[in-house]
Amino acid sequence: MNYETKMVGSESDEQLALPDYTAPSHRRRNIIIAVIIVLAIVAAVFAFKSGKKDAVAGPAIEQVPTVSVVVPGRQTVDSTISATGTIAARREMPVGVAGEGGMITRVLVEPGTWVAAGQVLATVDRSVQTETAASLAASVSVARSDETIAQAELDRARQLVDRGFISKADLQRKAATRDAAAARVKVAQATLGEARARNGRLDIRAPAAGLVLTRGVEAGQIVGPSAGVLFRMAMGxxxxxxxxxxxxxxxxxxxxxxxxxxxxxxxxxxxxxxxxxxxxxxxxxxxxxxxxxxxxxxxxxxxxxxxxxxxxxxTQAPLLPDSALQSDEKGSFVYIVGAGDKVERRPVKIGQVSDAGVTILGGLGGTERVVLSAGGFLAPGQKVKPITKPITQKAS
CATH class of the missing domain: 2.40.30.170 (Efflux pump adaptor protein, beta barrel domain)
Known part of the structure; x- marks a missing residue:
């Protein structure tokens, strides 16, 4: 019985001795295992650090966007009023016939012509009036001749009255005759002057210096006091x-x-x-x-x-570019960056809009940091990273 046990034990010893390796093979296996373990550790450390970096950097970019802001201040803004209307001459001068009228012989100006005061614009035929003036001029000559004769007779009478040949009564009659002749000269001269003045009014003249705007007459046209306006001028x-x-x-x-x-x-x-x-x-x-x-x-x-x-x-008011303004069913508003660099919604009252920008009549004091652009992508309470820009720069 003990013999059998001993035999079994001997067989076990023999089986365990079979996988006995040589010394060099055992060392090579250990080296390979060690290299694999080291590579695994390095890969794990690298993966751990990369994951940690992504975990920190990724949320910061998403949650803290960079926005451009401006501090508008208060600027002097002109209060403007828009209107429509017509252009006109400031002082329009209608020009017509001042005298008796007649047939137009010449028109000397065109619309757009600058003229001086008294310059002739058109002339009227004066053939009859010229003859009348000549007749009156002859009457003046006749009256002057009568005055000359009367004066000569008076002078002779004064010489004879001292000798007793002519009475003082005759002298007085001759003096009266001389005075009547002188009066007739004045009447003839006045009549001639009136005729010449009437003839002068046949020339249609500019009442003042200015610009001819319209012309309503042509050569050969018959005009008179009832002809209406022939020219229109702008004074000066x-x-x-x-x-x-x-x-x-x-x-x-x-x-x-x-x-x-x-x-x-x-x-x-x-x-x-x-x-x-x-x-x-x-x-x-x-x-x-x-x-x-x-x-x-x-x-x-x-x-x-x-x-x-x-x-x-x-008026003094903040002035903002168009890109800073937002609007919805509640009205116009802007986003400002408040305490802790958090976005706040601020309702505003808009004034006039011009090339310089939009005037803010209410809602802003001018010291706030107003978001210039990207307002549609922000939400109240959101934290941002503001970058201040000059007021002259407009949002792109």
């Missing part, structure tokens, strides 16, 4: 725009207010100044007229339509 070439304004707008301007005029069909601007504000309001349209004086320019044609921007005054 002065122009104006007659701007139609509502009662409220009319109350906001005064004589001396600056203005800019842009005729229809043109982009050119003309500087002007309000020189008269209508003292009455049309009861039908509830509008009045502001007359804006402007220097002459060929682009300003009387009767043409134009738009005007009138400066009614100035």
């Amino acid at each position: 070439g002065q122009m104006e725009m007659r701007a139609q304004l509502s009662e409220a707008d009319l109350a906001g301007i005064h004589a001396g207010s600056r203005a800019q005029i842009v005729p229809v069909g043109s982009t050119q601007r003309f500087a002007g100044e309000v020189w008269q504000v209508s003292p009455v309001i049309d009861p039908q349209t509830r509008q009045g007229i502001a007359r804006i004086a402007v220097a002459y320019d060929p682009a300003l044609r009387p009767g043409g339509f134009a738009a005007a921007t009138i400066v009614g005054g100035a």
